Amino acid sequence: MIVCVCRRISDRDIARHARAGMSFDEIQFELGVATQCGCCESCARDVVAQCSATRPVAALHNEVTAQPVQLANSIRESKAWNSSLHSQAA
Template identity: 80%
Template sequence: MIVCVCRRVSDREIARHAHAGMSFDEIQFELGVATQCGRCEQCARDVVSQCCASGPVAALHNESAPKTIQLANSITESKAWNSSLHSQAA
């Protein structure tokens, strides 16, 4: 799902960077997320928080460690998700 429409940044891109150990500020600098209109900032922060809460997924310096990617369970569970369509469906 596209989180930042201005910069066309998806939740998967944000999650990939967060799982690589980057902070929100580093992700913001790298991808440009939440640097234009700012409407996506809380949603982007929620994606980063969910990734950090699940812990590191792959050991970056250990080549023998299994490498997997775990994305957020559901972006609709985020407090930032406040779409009128989502509200009507619930």
């Protein structure tokens, strides 16, 4: 799912960097997330918080199919999610 519309940055892009051990500030510098309009900042921070590098990167390759569902649920519950757009898409 695209988190930052201004820079076309997905939750997977953010999660990949977070799992590599990068902080939100480092990810923001690297990808440019939340540097234009800023509407995506809370959602991007939620993704980083969920994917903090507490586990080795090699172990995460086995969880590729399970992780996006967890991220999508978190994003859907965040303040940045527009529920009217979600209900129209469903």
